Amino acid sequence: MIRVNVTYVICLLSDGIVGIVMIQIIGLEGLPIIREGDDLAELICIGAEGQGVHIEDGDVLVITHVVVSRAEGNVVDLDSVEPSEFAKSLGERLSKDPALVEVVLRQSKSIVRMGDGNIICETMHGFVCANAGVDRSNVPGERNVVLLPVDPDVSARRIRMKIRELTGKDVAVIISDTHGRPLRDGQINVAIGVAGIDPVRNRMGEKDLFGYVLRVKRIAVADELASAAELVIGQADEGIPVAIIRGYAYPRSEEARATKLIRPREKDLFI
Amino acid sequence: MIRVNVTYVICLLSDGIVGIVMIQIIGLEGLPIIREGDDLAELICIGAEGQGVHIEDGDVLVITHVVVSRAEGNVVDLDSVEPSEFAKSLGERLSKDPALVEVVLRQSKSIVRMGDGNIICETMHGFVCANAGVDRSNVPGERNVVLLPVDPDVSARRIRMKIRELTGKDVAVIISDTHGRPLRDGQINVAIGVAGIDPVRNRMGEKDLFGYVLRVKRIAVADELASAAELVIGQADEGIPVAIIRGYAYPRSEEARATKLIRPREKDLFI
Numbered sequence: 001m002i003r004v005n006v007t008y009v010i011c012l013l014s015d016g017i018v019g020i021v022m023i024q025i026i027g028l029e030g031l032p033i034i035r036e037g038d039d040l041a042e043l044i045c046i047g048a049e050g051q052g053v054h055i056e057d058g059d060v061l062v063i064t065h066v067v068v069s070r071a072e073g074n075v076v077d078l079d080s081v082e083p084s085e086f087a088k089s090l091g092e093r094l095s096k097d098p099a100l101v102e103v104v105l106r107q108s109k110s111i112v113r114m115g116d117g118n119i120i121c122e123t124m125h126g127f128v129c130a131n132a133g134v135d136r137s138n139v140p141g142e143r144n145v146v147l148l149p150v151d152p153d154v155s156a157r158r159i160r161m162k163i164r165e166l167t168g169k170d171v172a173v174i175i176s177d178t179h180g181r182p183l184r185d186g187q188i189n190v191a192i193g194v195a196g197i198d199p200v201r202n203r204m205g206e207k208d209l210f211g212y213v214l215r216v217k218r219i220a221v222a223d224e225l226a227s228a229a230e231l232v233i234g235q236a237d238e239g240i241p242v243a244i245i246r247g248y249a250y251p252r253s254e255e256a257r258a259t260k261l262i263r264p265r266e267k268d269l270f271i
Numbered sequence: 272m273i274r275v276n277v278t279y280v281i282c283l284l285s286d287g288i289v290g291i292v293m294i295q296i297i298g299l300e301g302l303p304i305i306r307e308g309d310d311l312a313e314l315i316c317i318g319a320e321g322q323g324v325h326i327e328d329g330d331v332l333v334i335t336h337v338v339v340s341r342a343e344g345n346v347v348d349l350d351s352v353e354p355s356e357f358a359k360s361l362g363e364r365l366s367k368d369p370a371l372v373e374v375v376l377r378q379s380k381s382i383v384r385m386g387d388g389n390i391i392c393e394t395m396h397g398f399v400c401a402n403a404g405v406d407r408s409n410v411p412g413e414r415n416v417v418l419l420p421v422d423p424d425v426s427a428r429r430i431r432m433k434i435r436e437l438t439g440k441d442v443a444v445i446i447s448d449t450h451g452r453p454l455r456d457g458q459i460n461v462a463i464g465v466a467g468i469d470p471v472r473n474r475m476g477e478k479d480l481f482g483y484v485l486r487v488k489r490i491a492v493a494d495e496l497a498s499a500a501e502l503v504i505g506q507a508d509e510g511i512p513v514a515i516i517r518g519y520a521y522p523r524s525e526e527a528r529a530t531k532l533i534r535p536r537e538k539d540l541f542i
Contacts, residue, residue: 020322021298021503021511026291033480051291113540120540128454128541137479137488178490182453182541183399185534186471186491188498190455200457208408209304209510217408219449219501220457227459228499230490231519232292239480240292248502263456269384269391270399270453 026053027232028242033140036073041162044242053244055163060172060245062229065192066138067241068155068175069146076103078143094119100134100145107132107147123148126262127192129179138241149175152193153257160195172197172250175258176226176233182270189230191222191258198253199223199261220261221250297324298503299513304411307344312433315513324515326434331443331516333500336463337409338512339426339446340417347374349414365390371405371416378403378418394419397533398463400450409512420446423464424528431466443468443521446529447497447504453541460501462493462529469524470494470532491532492521 031047034040040063048055055061069075083091083098087105091098094117101119105111108121112128121132125148133148149155156173163171175193180186191199199222206217229243302318305311311334319326326332340346354362354369358376362369365388372390376382379392383399392403396419404419420426427444434442446464451457462470470493477488500514 020324021300023296023499023502025294025296025499027293029292053291115540118540178488180541181455182539183534183536184452184461184491184494184532186489186494186532188491188494217449218457220455220459221502223455223457223459224498224501227495228294228296228502230495231294231492231499261455261457263454265454268453269386269389270451 023228023245023247025228025232026244026246027240028053028244029240031067031239031241034067034070034241036070036075038071039162040067040071041159042166044159045163045166047242048244055167055169055171055244056246057169058171058246058249059169060174060197060225060248060250061159061163062174062176062189062226062233062243062245063156063159064138064233064241065133065148065152065175065177066135066146068149068152068159068193070139072149072155074147074149075139075141075144076147077141078103078145090114090119100131100136103145103147104132104134107134125152125192126259127177127179129177133177133192148177149193153195153259154193156193156195156258170196172252174222174226174229176229178230188223189226189233191220191226191261194222194256194258196252196254197222198251198256199258200256201251222258223261225250294499294516294518296499296503297515297517298511299324299515300511302338302510302512305338305341305512307341307346309342310433311338311342312430313437315430316434316437318513319515326438326440326442326515327517328440329442329517329520330440331445331468331496331519331521332430332434333445333447333460333497333504333514333516334427334430335409335504335512336404336419336423336446336448337406337417339420339423339430339464341410343420343426345418345420346410346412346415347418348412349374349416361385361390371402371407374416374418375403375405378405396423396463397530398448398450400448404448404463419448419463424466424530425464427464427466427529441467443523445493445497445500447500449501459494460497460504462491462497462532465493465527465529467523467525468493468496469522469527470529471527472522493529494532496521 078099081099083102087102088098091101110122112120152175160173173195201219203217349370352370354373358373359369362372381393383391423446431444444466474488
């Protein structure tokens, strides 16, 4: 991405001539290395202030799950793990660390497929992804791995509430992870936890440009927001674990959960 | 999305104190209804100028396939279609217009699944999606449907070249469609044609925040850009068929095609 040195971004608003529909994706930099027990919401608010980006009502905060799990202490030292016989045999077959395999198995409700050095799992939450989301990157310590948050929706809710408490602002929070997907190559960022937003926008019944009523249009906006955020969130050494998306009127919901995005295999027409 | 009346957006740049990583997604409004033979690239340039958004080097233009196909005359009047016996029997079984089923079959290389009123197809290009991408919405005329462009990469290339010719600017072009996907509910916008951009960013070998070498990180950035654009592109009556994404340093490529994003079923571990 392009890094610009910006002292001020001033928008002169008036009842002007031209209407521009614009959404901004702002990368939050300069957060400290997140450790167990850190108050992530507070650090995000401090970081945003320090960067001159004041959190506003209607902002969508996309947070990479790794920092959420690190703050929640959801990190495992592989040296402390005793792999089962099954994990050992799998590890050998897949050329994978047996302790890592053991952690992946413990995080899985079921195994979808194995092969090619990968274990595609159904996580405890129901997400289908490689290695049950167990991640080796962006974790301090040679032998540490980070797990998915125990309940990413609860984590998102907690962060959202704390941000409201600290700033008085009503935001949506999305916790994201980068997943591979069936049939298409490459990984994309998706939502694994949400708060304050309905992850699916239902456009059924709305009319198109020519008055034709849209038959089926259920847009997974939380996934699209997570993907948009990935464009600035550092996957490698960039150190941007949080993006603020500003200017998108998301469907509000106090109850919706990211697990709404999971389609049960038995209902799936694609596979 | 939030519509703001903006006369000017002034960015005061200096070698300032704070560095902000920011990407903008700008919706292009006010394009005329696109008809067969229209020069879409020219209309986009005129529209951008009229809106005060000057096309810049490094912009990513995401264009919804419907306007590309309309400009290319890739629209079919269902009344002109003679459905086969198979299309008739399928239509009855799926409660679908047999002429529409006939068009869908003609656009398909193979059928993946049928049921629940849907036909999941592998298109001639190799994309797996509902109804082979044949779309009833945002097409003028009660009985008209729009097909996917014959070769969306070629369409993207043509538009990119024309924009360069008209403005002297080097942009990336992504042609998008909204697809359902396996295992996750809701549709997202994905790339079906690209020009000037490698749809996959390969981060393998890059190091994370703690010096750990990323093992597998192939990010489908073209899909993420398409999803980001959908946040402003009008799916219903909003009339925004084009988004300009500004500030994202995409991987450049003169050769890459969107078909690179297709993972052959036999190589798929997820299904």
